[in-house]
Amino acid sequence: MCGVIGYCGHRPAVPLVLEGLKRLEYRGYDSAGLAFLQVNKLEVIRSAGKLCNLEEKVAKTANTFAPVSIGHTRWATHGLPVEKNSHPHKSNNNALAIVHNGIIENFQELKDELLKKGYVFYSDTDTEVLANLIADELDCLLQAKFSKNYAELQTEIEHTPQLSAQYLPYVEEAFCNAIKKAYGAYAVVLLSPLIPRHILAARLSAPLLLGIGIEEHFIASDVPAFLPYTRDVVFLDDNEFVTMSAGSYEVKNIYSGEKIAKTVHHIPWDLQGAAKDGYKHFMLKEIMEQPRVLQECLVGRVQDDLVCLPELDTLPVPDSIRIIACGTSYNAGLWSQYYLEQFAEIPVTVEIASEFRYRKPILNKNELIVVISQSGETADTLGALRLCREKGYPVLGICNVLGSSVAREASASVYTQAGPEISVASTKAMLSQMVVLLLLALYYGQRKKLACPVKEILHELRALPDILERALPAMRERAKELALQYAFAKSFFYLGRGTGYSLALEGALKLKELSYIHAEGYATGEIKHGPIALIEPDFPTFALAFDDDNFSKVRSGILEIKSRQGRVISVLQEGTSLENDDIWYIPKTNLPEFLALPAMQLFSYEMADYLGKDVDQPRNLAKSVTVE
Numbered sequence: 330m331c332g333v334i335g336y337c338g339h340r341p342a343v344p345l346v347l348e349g350l351k352r353l354e355y356r357g358y359d360s361a362g363l364a365f366l367q368v369n370k371l372e373v374i375r376s377a378g379k380l381c382n383l384e385e386k387v388a389k390t391a392n393t394f395a396p397v398s399i400g401h402t403r404w405a406t407h408g409l410p411v412e413k414n415s416h417p418h419k420s421n422n423n424a425l426a427i428v429h430n431g432i433i434e435n436f437q438e439l440k441d442e443l444l445k446k447g448y449v450f451y452s453d454t455d456t457e458v459l460a461n462l463i464a465d466e467l468d469c470l471l472q473a474k475f476s477k478n479y480a481e482l483q484t485e486i487e488h489t490p491q492l493s494a495q496y497l498p499y500v501e502e503a504f505c506n507a508i509k510k511a512y513g514a515y516a517v518v519l520l521s522p523l524i525p526r527h528i529l530a531a532r533l534s535a536p537l538l539l540g541i542g543i544e545e546h547f548i549a550s551d552v553p554a555f556l557p558y559t560r561d562v563v564f565l566d567d568n569e570f571v572t573m574s575a576g577s578y579e580v581k582n583i584y585s586g587e588k589i590a591k592t593v594h595h596i597p598w599d600l601q602g603a604a605k606d607g608y609k610h611f612m613l614k615e616i617m618e619q620p621r622v623l624q625e626c627l628v629g630r631v632q633d634d635l636v637c638l639p640e641l642d643t644l645p646v647p648d649s650i651r652i653i654a655c656g657t658s659y660n661a662g663l664w665s666q667y668y669l670e671q672f673a674e675i676p677v678t679v680e681i682a683s684e685f686r687y688r689k690p691i692l693n694k695n696e697l698i699v700v701i702s703q704s705g706e707t708a709d710t711l712g713a714l715r716l717c718r719e720k721g722y723p724v725l726g727i728c729n730v731l732g733s734s735v736a737r738e739a740s741a742s743v744y745t746q747a748g749p750e751i752s753v754a755s756t757k758a759m760l761s762q763m764v765v766l767l768l769l770a771l772y773y774g775q776r777k778k779l780a781c782p783v784k785e786i787l788h789e790l791r792a793l794p795d796i797l798e799r800a801l802p803a804m805r806e807r808a809k810e811l812a813l814q815y816a817f818a819k820s821f822f823y824l825g826r827g828t829g830y831s832l833a834l835e836g837a838l839k840l841k842e843l844s845y846i847h848a849e850g851y852a853t854g855e856i857k858h859g860p861i862a863l864i865e866p867d868f869p870t871f872a873l874a875f876d877d878d879n880f881s882k883v884r885s886g887i888l889e890i891k892s893r894q895g896r897v898i899s900v901l902q903e904g905t906s907l908e909n910d911d912i913w914y915i916p917k918t919n920l921p922e923f924l925a926l927p928a929m930q931l932f933s934y935e936m937a938d939y940l941g942k943d944v945d946q947p948r949n950l951a952k953s954v955t956v957e
């Protein structure tokens with residue numbers, strides 16, 4: 330979802346902000362813009378569509394060497410993705426410009442108040458309302474102190490920028506006053522000619538981090554935005570705001586104004602981790618690096634054939650587990666139900682976060698809540714986490730992004746250690762979640778002293794990176810062949826049974842989000858309860874038939890489809906066979922899901938690439954869904 334960035338330092342800020350916006354592109358966006366000061370006057374450049382449009386406009390603007398700038402990639406929530414709705418938004422009196430990620434829920438009430446005072450709105454956004462609300466607060470404060478409003482002070486400000494220090498407390502106060510009146514979830518960054526060397530930024534339930542460089546500071550929605558310059562990061566918490574300049578930063582509570590001492594974290598990623606590395610798309614790179622991800626997920630979690638999850642040692646063994654997540658992370662949770670019940674003998678419920686949080690859920694006594702989120706910032710997942718914490722339940726967060734809200738707010742968190750996932754479509758993150766969830770099942774089996782095959786499963790897991798590494802090149806070729814053959818399809822079924830069921834849901838999700846081909850995932854046994862009516866020659870099925878106790882049943886399901894002239898791609902493990910047109914063999918292991926998942930990811934990737942879709946940034950999607 331929207332990306333924000335701000336820079337104060339010794340480098341030309343405008344090109345740096347543009348570069349930063351490019352590294353935030355993966356979050357999904359439909360327009361972009363930036364602001365800087367030109368002879369102490371606000372300049373705003375905005376453009377609908379891709380960043381190249383903004384770049385073209387910036388290139389035509391003279392003297393963009395300002396040392397302070399803010400920028401934004403917008404994912405439309407209020408109003409169409411057109412230039413007038415792009416950020417930054419200026420206040421009517423040009424006293425400030427802001428960029429904003431999130432939603433201001435009471436924007437209409439605030440707007441009505443401002444309209445009564447004579448403010449004019451040029452966009453359909455909630456952000457422009459906030460910009461004018463801050464300016465309105467500021468004018469009141471300036472009037473009270475200097476007996477002049479911003480417009481009356483403007484000439485003085487333009488000619489004596491050295492006076493800016495005296496205005497800083499008033500801009501800070503106005504910023505906080507306005508934010509206290511705005512309900513919702515947001516990250517806001519402000520630039521004003523009154524304080525030309527500073528940027529203010531505040532956070533409420535939307536990611537915002539400060540990058541600490543030498544004589545330069547960055548503020549952004551995510552680390553890649555400033556990764557070439559620094560890996561030292563301060564994570565802002567809800568209700569905090571920061572005032573930063575090139576040489577200093579100060580974090581305070583929005584409500585009390587108290588200073589807050591923040592810890593500086595060192596991010597272990599490097600730029601290469603967030604670069605395409607010679608691959609055509611981030612998605613392909615992220616699929617192909619899964620053997621390494623499998624290996625790294627195990628680091629520090631396995632010792633002497635035992636699973637170590639010290640993060641959980643202080644929590645009691647639960648009587649039941651409730652897993653809550655969205656999208657791909659939900660599918661990973663659903664997958665783990667089989668293993669948690671089998672190895673840990675703990676009953677498991679799996680819930681979609683947006684449904685869970687708006688029911689009146691009845692939680693069991695001694696229940697552990699597990700929330701899964703790659704980004705750790707998904708609004709619904711966070712909402713569910715908070716609800717469970719308020720009810721006094723322990724929450725385990727499984728997430729990938731270091732220092733994310735889920736990681737910080739959960740009672741305990743386990744990182745999936747997959748490295749930055751840039752492509753909007755989640756691939757390696759799911760694989761890493763599956764590893765952690767499998768380890769969780771073994772861990773509880775161990776703690777309950779059950780006869781669970783910890784040693785055997787760990788052996789299988791350790792062998793997987795090599796098996797997958799060797800299999801991937803041929804898998805990619807097969808995915809390409811099949812994508813070409815099936816590109817005619819307007820709809821697809823994905824079928825799986827047992828541990829294949831949740832993967833079928835994931836396969837369908839990947840195909841629709843990337844190639845825009847309609848796809849539905851079903852439990853194989855469900856197909857004859859209605860969906861089979863749709864089968865005809867141009868409605869193909871992608872079926873997972875693992876070599877397990879379910880094989881013969883899955884085989885019958887596939888044959889039923891074939892006898893209705895349906896075409897089927899069957900993913901089979903080597904050593905099994907089936908009467909079918911398009912078989913896709915994956916190597917034999919006892920954990921076939923870890924090979925079937927990349928196979929399905931590659932099929933969707935090749936299909937989308939063949940059909941000329943925007944693989945890394947599919948239309949209408951955002952990497953991290955920070956609004957409900």
Ligand code: M6R
Pocket residue numbers: 655656657658701702703704705706707710753754755756842950952953954
């Ligand atoms: O960051 P999260 O894991 O919480 O994200 C949840 C979903 O938004 C995400 O998995 C989404 O479904 C992906 N686009 C799937 O590829």
